[in-house]
Ligand code: SF4
Ligand code: SF4
Ligand code: SF4
């Protein structure tokens with residue numbers, strides 16, 4: 001697609017904290033490839049993957065209903081989010097509101113209690129990666145990537161939730177597969193870098209369980225690092241804010257527990273794109289926000 | 304000649320399975336389960352689960368309500384959706400596990416020792432409800448201190464280095480939590496939703 005696409009943007013809570021560099025780099029690169037973004041007015045948290053336990057299923061649905069109803073008011077049919085968990089919640093809730101009449105009525109009753117208009121589930125919710133694949137296309141990214149990342153070896157770790165469970169469905173935009181997604185390596189190559197073979201592409205790092213009880217999931221993250229090291233990767237690229245933070249911040253704990261010596265930078269594909277687009281390494285690529293600095297990528301950045 | 308049906312000491316209590324079928328999201332598909340084990344075999348965190356999804360579904364059918372709702376399977380699921388997309392019968396396994404966890408939380412099955420995740424979820428929800436946003440700092444601290452003062456300090460110190468690294472990289476801020484503007488609206492919406500949920 002060569003025309004411009006307008007999306008209402010849902011940054012998610014991590015965009016203001018541990019995932020700031022995802023948010024900043026997405027905001028930088030998307031307009032460069034024709035995606036115009038406007039934030040959802042006064043957006044709230046989606047409940048992540050634990051809202052159903054802490055608050056219950058219907059209150060979680062209502063949280064998402066409020067965001068969607070606000071997006072609806074802004075008049076644009078496309079909603080886009082870069083966070084896997086935000087996407088699951090927002091997209092899943094949207095489908096529930098659209099298809100389940102009883103739940104829709106309850107959500108709308110709750111929205112009414114907050115003085116909001118009813119929402120029917122008629123927006124389309126997209127993951128940022130799906131937008132890159134389906135609406136932008138790799139050619140456009142490659143064309144815009146004037147500062148090719150020559151010699152950079154990238155292990156593409158998609159993580160689990162970005163492609164599951166919606167990637168292979170019509171409602172999810174059908175942009176890739178659950179088991180062997182290719183989009184991340186495609187983006188790496190469009191940026192002029194080398195995608196090294198990485199079998200553990202869709203492995204789970206432990207997700208929110210890793211945040212709560214890291215000792216239960218360090219072995220999962222160790223597998224991911226081992227394979228990246230074996231493949232000779234300079235950096236691991238992942239689209240998910242929680243994946244990025246988990247794999248970066250637990251490397252010390254893994255080294256302490258297993259006597260390993262991992263020190264592998266974990267970056268977002270949008271950071272790779274910002275550097276490949278020749279944009280500002282700090283303001284646009286937000287490379288200073290990686291606690292394990294991606295030195296090789298920093299060297300490739302235009303000053 | 305037909306043999307007599309053997310007498311069994313145990314009877315199946317179908318009311319729990321029926322209840323799950325009618326009240327848990329995706330539960331209506333559970334009776335399609337053929338016990339093939341693809342779900343449990345695919346689970347990345349099976350080592351931290353007592354039963355895993357396949358056995359859990361069998362236990363639901365067998366009416367083992369207490370065992371199901373106090374099982375570690377519900378609390379250690381990372382929601383990776385691998386079972387969900389691989390199940391040959393198209394059963395939304397993850398949704399059912401999540402739904403059972405919500406029931407267990409509501410009915411007081413969350414045992415403090417086994418299910419720290421429950422406290423994390425509570426802390427998380429508290430932040431979402433109070434500010435409309437998740438403040439990772441406050442959620443983590445509230446979660447740590449739900450284990451008591453000494454344990455809270457211990458855990459907070461163990462994570463200090465990570466936290467300082469995050470502050471330095473500008474990924475953790477110092478100061479008031481981020482918050483949405485219209486908090487009273489969000490509160491009213493959540494309160495109504497909670498009321499409707501408790502009515503069933
Ligand atoms: S999933 Fe995480 S980052 Fe996304 S909105 Fe929800 S809490 Fe915030
Ligand atoms: S953070 Fe872990 S659990 Fe979440 S999507 Fe990424 S890999 Fe999966
Ligand atoms: S994969 Fe599906 S059919 Fe097989 S045991 Fe699991 S839930 Fe049942």
Ligand code: SF4
Pocket residue numbers: 342345346347348349356379380381382383384385386387396397400
């Ligand atoms: S969704 Fe939960 S139960 Fe299913 S494979 Fe992942 S961790 Fe295991």
